[in-house]
Amino acid sequence: MVANEVVAAAAVVEEPAPASAGAVDPMRLASRWRSPAEWGAAAAEMEAEPAPSELNTTNSSGLFAVVSTDRMSVRYLGVNQHGHDVGVVQANRPAPTRRAVYYFEMGVKNAGQKGQTSIGFTTENFKMRRQPGWESNSCGYHGDDGYLYRGPGKSESFGPKFTSGDTIGAGINYFSQEFFFTVTVNFGKEPFCFDIEGYIFEEKMKQQSVSDKLDLQPDISHWIVRSYLLHYGYQDTLNSFDMASETDPPSNHQNGYGEPPEMYGLSHRKLLRQLIMSGDIDSAFKKLGEWYPQDETSVICFLLHSQRFIEFIGAGQLEDAVKYARSNLANFLTHKAFDGLLKESVALLAYEKPAESCIGYLLDSPQREFVADAVNAAVLSTNPNMKDPESCLYSCLEKLLRQLTVCSFERCAFSGDQGDAFLLHKEVQSCDRSRCS
Amino acid sequence: MTWFQITFFFPVLSSSLSPQPTPAVQLSVPCSSKSPSDPSSPTPRNPSLPSPSPPADGDGLIGPGHPPRLASPLPLPAPPAHLMFLSRIVLRDPDSIDSPAASMASSKKLVTRDEWERKLRDVKIRKEDMNRLVMNFLVTEGFVDAADKFRVESGTQPDIDLATITDRMEVKRAVQSGNVQEAIEKINDLNPTILDTNPQLYFHLQQQKLIELIRAGKINEALEFAQEELAPRGEENQVFLEEIEKTVALLVFEDIKNCPYGELLDVSQRLKTASEVNAAILTSQSHEKDPKLPSLLKMLIWTQNQLDEKAAYPRINNFSTAALEDPAI
Numbered sequence: 001m002v003a004n005e006v007v008a009a010a011a012v013v014e015e016p017a018p019a020s021a022g023a024v025d026p027m028r029l030a031s032r033w034r035s036p037a038e039w040g041a042a043a044a045e046m047e048a049e050p051a052p053s054e055l056n057t058t059n060s061s062g063l064f065a066v067v068s069t070d071r072m073s074v075r076y077l078g079v080n081q082h083g084h085d086v087g088v089v090q091a092n093r094p095a096p097t098r099r100a101v102y103y104f105e106m107g108v109k110n111a112g113q114k115g116q117t118s119i120g121f122t123t124e125n126f127k128m129r130r131q132p133g134w135e136s137n138s139c140g141y142h143g144d145d146g147y148l149y150r151g152p153g154k155s156e157s158f159g160p161k162f163t164s165g166d167t168i169g170a171g172i173n174y175f176s177q178e179f180f181f182t183v184t185v186n187f188g189k190e191p192f193c194f195d196i197e198g199y200i201f202e203e204k205m206k207q208q209s210v211s212d213k214l215d216l217q218p219d220i221s222h223w224i225v226r227s228y229l230l231h232y233g234y235q236d237t238l239n240s241f242d243m244a245s246e247t248d249p250p251s252n253h254q255n256g257y258g259e260p261p262e263m264y265g266l267s268h269r270k271l272l273r274q275l276i277m278s279g280d281i282d283s284a285f286k287k288l289g290e291w292y293p294q295d296e297t298s299v300i301c302f303l304l305h306s307q308r309f310i311e312f313i314g315a316g317q318l319e320d321a322v323k324y325a326r327s328n329l330a331n332f333l334t335h336k337a338f339d340g341l342l343k344e345s346v347a348l349l350a351y352e353k354p355a356e357s358c359i360g361y362l363l364d365s366p367q368r369e370f371v372a373d374a375v376n377a378a379v380l381s382t383n384p385n386m387k388d389p390e391s392c393l394y395s396c397l398e399k400l401l402r403q404l405t406v407c408s409f410e411r412c413a414f415s416g417d418q419g420d421a422f423l424l425h426k427e428v429q430s431c432d433r434s435r436c437s
Numbered sequence: 438m439t440w441f442q443i444t445f446f447f448p449v450l451s452s453s454l455s456p457q458p459t460p461a462v463q464l465s466v467p468c469s470s471k472s473p474s475d476p477s478s479p480t481p482r483n484p485s486l487p488s489p490s491p492p493a494d495g496d497g498l499i500g501p502g503h504p505p506r507l508a509s510p511l512p513l514p515a516p517p518a519h520l521m522f523l524s525r526i527v528l529r530d531p532d533s534i535d536s537p538a539a540s541m542a543s544s545k546k547l548v549t550r551d552e553w554e555r556k557l558r559d560v561k562i563r564k565e566d567m568n569r570l571v572m573n574f575l576v577t578e579g580f581v582d583a584a585d586k587f588r589v590e591s592g593t594q595p596d597i598d599l600a601t602i603t604d605r606m607e608v609k610r611a612v613q614s615g616n617v618q619e620a621i622e623k624i625n626d627l628n629p630t631i632l633d634t635n636p637q638l639y640f641h642l643q644q645q646k647l648i649e650l651i652r653a654g655k656i657n658e659a660l661e662f663a664q665e666e667l668a669p670r671g672e673e674n675q676v677f678l679e680e681i682e683k684t685v686a687l688l689v690f691e692d693i694k695n696c697p698y699g700e701l702l703d704v705s706q707r708l709k710t711a712s713e714v715n716a717a718i719l720t721s722q723s724h725e726k727d728p729k730l731p732s733l734l735k736m737l738i739w740t741q742n743q744l745d746e747k748a749a750y751p752r753i754n755n756f757s758t759a760a761l762e763d764p765a766i
Contacts, residue, residue: 028558042561090449122449132449140449208732211739220756221730225574227757228567234590240582241575277592365592369564388760397567397730399759400737402560406553407740407750414546414747422736427729428566428573 026299026374027337028393049098052091073109080114088128095121095172097418100203103171103196105182111143111163118142119170120149121179141170141181148181159183169194174418175207224397231395233269233376264383265291269376276372277365281308288375292382300378302332306345307371313348314355314363321349548750550763568593570729577719577728579606597724605718612711617646620714631721638717640670640677644684645710648701651687659688 054071067074076087095102111117120132120140132140133149140149141158143166148158162168162183169182169192182194222245229238268291275284285304294300305328312321325346332338344359351357361367380392394402401424408422572593575584581602584595604627611620621642624631632639643666650659663685671678683698690696700706716726734756741752749764 088449120449126449138449211735212732214735214738216731216734216738217756220734221574221728222578223757224730224734225571228571229587232591234587237575237583237586237590240586241580244580244583273590366565369592373564395567396757396759397571398562399557400734400753400756401562401567402557403753403759403761404733404737404740405560405562406556407737407744410548410556410748410750411740411744414744422740424562424566424570427733428569 026303026377026393029370029373029377049096050093051096051102052093052104054092056090056092076112080116083131083134084129086129086131088122088126088130088132090122090124090126090128094124097174097416098412099420100175100207101171101173101196101200103169103192103194103199105167105169105184105192105194107167108143108162108164114144115161115163116142116144117162118149119168119181121170121172139179141168143168167194169196171196171199173203174415175203224400227396230263230266231376231380232373233266233273235266235270264385265379268292269379272375272379273372276307276375277368279311279314279368281311284375288379292379294378297331298378299337300375302335302338303341303371303374305329305332306338306341307368310345310348310362310367318349544747546748547764548748550751550761553751553761565593569596570733572596574728574730576602577725579609579715581606597722601722605715608718609711609715612642612645612714613707615649615652615707617642617649624714624718627718628721631717635717636670636674638713640667640674640680641710641713643667643670644680645707647684648687648706651684652702656688 055067055074057067057071057074071092074087074089078085078087080086091104095104106119108117116131118131118133118140120138122132122135122138122140126132126138127135131142131149132138133142133155134140134152136151138151141147142149143162146157146159146161147155149155159181160183167184169184171180171182172178173180184194226238226241229235229241268287272284272287275281275287281304285308288294288300288304305324309321309325309329312318312324329342329346332342335342345362347359348354348357348362351359354360355363377392380386381389386392390399405422405424412419412421568587568591572584572587572591572595575587576595576597576599579602581599584602585599587593588595588599604623608620608623608627611617611623621632632642647659647663647667650662663681667677667681667684671681684701686698687696687701719726737753737756744750745752751761751764753759754762
């Protein structure tokens, strides 16, 4: 008996029913259902790229005999009689590319008699007894003459000479595809002498001013925000927004975008969202069954059941939670698609203080919101006029953001993984950061 | 397999010189770039100042406690103690040089719709982040009631005190309805430094006031105002002078609606001034003056254009439907 039901549940997900109601899999929204820690880790992983951390003293020319214990300083002990008496030392890793700018600095402790120190970038197999810039595929800024060298016979007067006590920086700007160099009189132990953060900020502004010159359809932002509110059933916000738009001239001409966004089931969707967001799953279940009857084994029912269970735990009603799980959740237990959420929800029982556990985020409002969004999508999918099932899951805004993310990522991939790809999470955080500073 | 062509660049240091005395160099790795908001970062920046701040006069020499600043690479002669030079070197151009036209056509990668849709599906976007984007729009554009409702309905905290929006919108509305004097007073109530530090904004408000006087047919008052308040400003600034001339010219036409500078009387002129006021108040509240959403949309246009050079892929051309369009082959 039980086994049969499980199979039925599996069938719902694995072969979406041909009816319009089944074409949408709300579990796809589950990519949002992640703990903040997981999100942090995922973002960090996208960002993470090994960067140089010390000097690679094993692949050196051998002319740097003395190396400090932290492998951050070297001393040249060679005899400079010809052009191959050069001591070169590379960093232990190549310059990372998945960012807007890479930058490093060196302090010249003692430039020696001729003052021939230099800084630059080379490829890995560079001849380690030649100055950077003398050979092809390298560039170097030389302290004794202040010239920039970039390959055999290619040199030009560039900047000031530098010598003992100076701090020299070299960087790659992946956006403008430029190398840049900085010279600073060394005086402190700050992380960087040169204000590289400021430099990156300037570059970002430049980049933004390029795209700011592009034209947008008038009022398109307004339209997109409006369709977002409609999509998720934020009806109160929508009403205020529309009211303000009528009295406020700048946005009082939202024509020319074809059909108005779907109003389908708006007040129902609003109420269902309110109930779920307030934790009243029983009422949400009842209303949903009344207005849009769901299959007992559907994803939506599973999500609502699991949320009901979570709400019991949040309220500290553990016995009720167990009872509820036995009669309503057990049937879904062997189903793969539900496995993750189900196991984690049930695991809440194991903690004395579930809210403080590593799965405590299940008790937070983003989890409710995920369920509310899934129910919203399920309601939208019952609209006979809904042509594109994707539109039940994703608002216009989300589609655009997805497109932007993929385009930006692909663009970076095409240019050798250079530059920092768009990540909404990072972008939204940067709003906050600039406000704090 | 694009990454096979990547040339990795290694940071290098080198030295070659006579044996006495021995030189030494030290590498410092970019540890600070990991934590952009690091409070110990040497130069705290004000985000409302996009242009590099030039060193203060007579203060160009650097000593301890005086952080280095980015010298403007172009117009200013860089101060001696810290210089920045830019050299344009194309990082990597192995194949793009030989036959640009031929390679352009043949090397464009085709991404099918299926493949693209899979990529789109794999993107992870947080609902919370989208909510914040929407909230940022409502707040910046001054939809105070909607922002408050959205706070309740979505649980998103606004990124500014909602009360300040109300003040800002009152000022904006005053300009939009032609009550420039009221707007100026309200701005000064909010923060008197806004107009002091923003002569252009103050001029535009005065100009708007003149326009409103002319519109109301108060010719004598308009003349007096132009002579007493505006003319002295024109002497300071050539751009202001031209603006004044255009505005005063409205006085000599009987049918002002159809005169060459009639657009000054248009609603759009009020809106322009109102949006300038709005931006100045936001900046004074350390808030970005523009909402994030339009700049992301522009970024999408830009990124799609850039990607067009490398690949044929499903584009979104109509932002209001966000429908994918099959790549043209």
